[in-house]
Amino acid sequence: MPKEQRIRVEVDGQALELSNLDKVLYPSAGFTKGEVINYYTRVAPVLLPHLRGRALTRIRFPNGVGGQSFFEKNKPGGTPDWVRVETMPVPGSTKDRETIDYVVADDLPTLVWLANLAALELHTPQWRVGEEPDLMVVDLDPGAPAGLRECCAVAVLMRDRLAEDGLTAYPKTSGKKGMQLSCPIAGTQSAEEVSAYAKRIAEEVERGHSRSITSKMAKRLRPGKVFIDWSQNSAAKTTVAPYSLRAQPTPTVSTPLTWDEVEAGAARAFTSDEVLERIEEYGDLLEDLLAPGPSLPSQ
Template identity: 50%
Template sequence: MSPITEVEGRRLPLSRLEKVLYPATGTTKGEVLHYCATTAGCLLAHLSGRPVSFLRFPDGVAGQRFFTKNPPPGTPSWVRTAEVPRAEGQRARQVLLQDVASLMWAANLVVEFHAPQWRADAPGIADRLVFDLDPGAPATAVECCAVALWLRERLSADGLHAYGKTSGSKGLHVLVPLEPTPSDAVRAYAKELAREAEAVLPGLVTHRMTRALRPGLVFVDHSQNSASKTTAAPYTVRARQEPTVSTPVTWDEVAAARTPGDLVFRIEDIAPRLRRHGDLLGPLINLNRARPLPRTP
């Protein structure tokens, strides 16, 4: 029988807490749920109001993985959902994680949290921009850092504030708080900057998705600004070999990185970082830091 815990007045059955999800480190489901509970404030701050998608890996990182935008079967009636647009004019419902009880219900399913750059009350109107910097081997996160620093300066020249986080995998994400802007316009601007990065940093950057063009280069992925796309949320645990976390980083850390391991953070690293830095991505949810998108040519 699954143990029952009470969270904010909701009774939650928590299953298979001793199951090892990450064989490389022996990390159990219970440890992952503990991480989510202790980091709930930050996780919820960045998921609040956004329709959440799940990459599920219920049997651990060695098992099956599947991505879903629909509320999973058995979603409790008290978990909030919102109607959002889908392709070809269709509409569907997606989960909103607005409280700790809902977060822990979702975490018990064993998931990565993914969200779009817009909120459910304004579909397709982005309030942030994202670049996903993805290194093609033998390039690594170190090369991503050089590209991230260039993007930061280029964005600053347009009056925009940039913030960084690890993807929790091999690369980096550069995020920018925006005044509400149609996603199509944000993607067009991001694509122009990706092209510019390729021109200014030849031999380091590609803005094209074709994998055959990417070995040794950093792919500056602008496509996640499309209204239909999602990005791994800040502080989510990833379904990688180890329980790595998509972790906010300082620009000093980005500039100082000399090996890929310098920017790898696991679940046990996050609480000390929050004590030291607070939420480094707090400005993303501070309306005073949002700026208008520059006009594209």
Template identity: 55%
Template sequence: MAAPQQLTTEVDGQTMKLTNLGKVLYPQTGFTKAEVIDYYHQVAELLLPHLSDRPLTRKRWPDGTGAQYFFEKNAPRGTPAWVRTVTLPTPGSSTGRDEADFVVADDIQTVVWLANLAALELHIPQWRIGLSDTGKDPQADLIVFDLDPGPGASIVECCDVALALRELLGHYGLEGWPKTSGNKGMHLYVPIEPASSRSTSAFAKLLAEQLAEALPENVTANMTKALRPGKVFIDWSQNASAKTTLAPYSLRGAEEPRVSTPIDWDEVASATDAEELRFLPHEVLARIEEYGDVLEGLYDDPQPLPSIPS
């Protein structure tokens, strides 16, 4: 018997209607909307600590990854009353709006609701709403380094750079937590005590430039694409308050449903093949079953942001 195209169900006490369940959202693999919803439902417990109290930017593919997508900051028309929304300023918005009503995913029901909207990618800033003055002075609890391989490089080279960055962070008394980007590169999270996004950006830029100076054949901290072939670009700019990064355990809207997957330092150190660090939903769920949450403890021991020379 074919699976139903729509279903009314209860998620953690909340009744919701799931629609177009048989729609293929990843044409190359046949991965359906029902499978997207199921993955997000299963991984929500590990995803929520990273989404909680952060304004979400969604990247939606209502007709699948073979068709057009769109970014969405505002809560869409018809957002249920039980979904938390927060009005925050959006300086420099391409829409010309001064503020937006952001969705905030604090519970499993909201995660499932987003999956039903084909919000395949969930992007978050490095700051939380509760730490900030209504978003006007965002206070970050994370620093992120986005390691992006240029032509001729891969995630394997990103792993080499991540190891060097880990050592550099150690000199400042900081710890890095790696994950794949779900695309070609890596992200490295650094938990900190709340600090302004301006100061975290300055610190991230300093470290990126220090590493680029120490490893000029392997690393660039310059955004000029012509300088990237064969190198890993350390994108420190993701720490700006208006910037977002793909959340841990989020899907990617690509040809296949790859996941931004937390990995441990042993995996980083032993990486020799990019394929070994590409994970699909069933592989991520199997990893969780075997290893638990590799990012467990990320927020348990934040360190003060080191002062840098002015």
């Protein structure tokens, strides 16, 4: 077996050891671990604000996207002492008896360290550590033959309905087949209250467009429709972070969109190189998610 190649680098004052930078993690694209680390380093200025303070779930692909993967919530063995770790009860656990040592990616050294572990996908909850949810998220999941174009149409319907309640929705692709809408909220209501509101709005939109939309979980109801998944607001759920890579044949990214693109039905799977170009053009289209939003209306 070839000897593992390791190099030592310094990232913002922290010493890191990187390994096997030439290892191909996206075989169809020839995209290596070194390129993954380079992407996350370059996207860090817009990505880190969306990760900061949030318990991070990673999906790791040590042998690339064609190999076995695993979800990781607990800090891995050998976690450096400078990485922020927060020990918290598992959301939904009985009597808070179970805890997890979550990694919190607050800085560039942590992001590079995670990328070196082949943590390709980064997923966060809608709350920051010790706080109530400051985001409401709905996932738009198309059932074939529906696709991203149909998701765009539903996104516009949801945007307009949420605006009636004073909420501003921001769209992004999932980096796979669907989309998400995120709304900044005040952080004064529980996950249960946010979920209940999201469910109510999803059901309302479904009633007006039942031939193309469902708000129900049953998979048998989804073919040809867009499922508005309001359950993403559960305290136990996470959503792929904006600018996270996805484990697809090519290095696609969960990509913020403009509403002009959505209205034109022009959402598609953007690659890491395209996303870096979009950041040059647009900056962070989701920057306003970082500021507090309004409280949700009472039912």
